[in-house]
Amino acid sequence: GVLAVLSTTEADTRRLLKESRTWRAQRTQLRTAASPDRGVIRLSDQEERVAQLVLDGHTHKQIGSTLFISAKTVEHHVAHIRTKLGAGSRAELLASVRSYLGESG
Numbered sequence: 061g062v063l064a065v066l067s068t069t070e071a072d073t074r075r076l077l078k079e080s081r082t083w084r085a086q087r088t089q090l091r092t093a094a095s096p097d098r099g100v101i102r103l104s105d106q107e108e109r110v111a112q113l114v115l116d117g118h119t120h121k122q123i124g125s126t127l128f129i130s131a132k133t134v135e136h137h138v139a140h141i142r143t144k145l146g147a148g149s150r151a152e153l154l155a156s157v158r159s160y161l162g163e164s165g
Contacts, residue, residue: 101144101160110137111157 103111106127113123120134127134142148145156 103141103144103160107137107141107144108161110134111141112161114138114141115154115157115161115163 109127110123113126118126120131120138123129123134124131138153141157142153145153145160147153147156
């Protein structure tokens with residue numbers, strides 16, 4: 061990577077490149093382990109409540125009012141839900157939540 065270019069010795073360059081490759085491999089393993097098709101996904105109780113309200117078509121502000129949390133906290137929950145379920149777009153999020161909650165939609 062960039063640090064390897066800035067290093068002063070060949071040994072430093074090799075060490076930094078090895079660390080970079082190791083880090084990338086670990087990151088890939090973590091992403092794979094978190095992938096929805098790799099095992100049981102578990103949303104927290106609050107994430108499930110937020111997910112249901114998202115599925116019902118509520119805005120972040122409405123969800124926040126219903127659950128007595130801020131809209132920003134709702135955004136964080138939705139981000140965690142997206143990550144856990146591997147959803148990128150809103151359509152993927154809705155489909156993933158529907159599947160997770162066992163609704164035919």
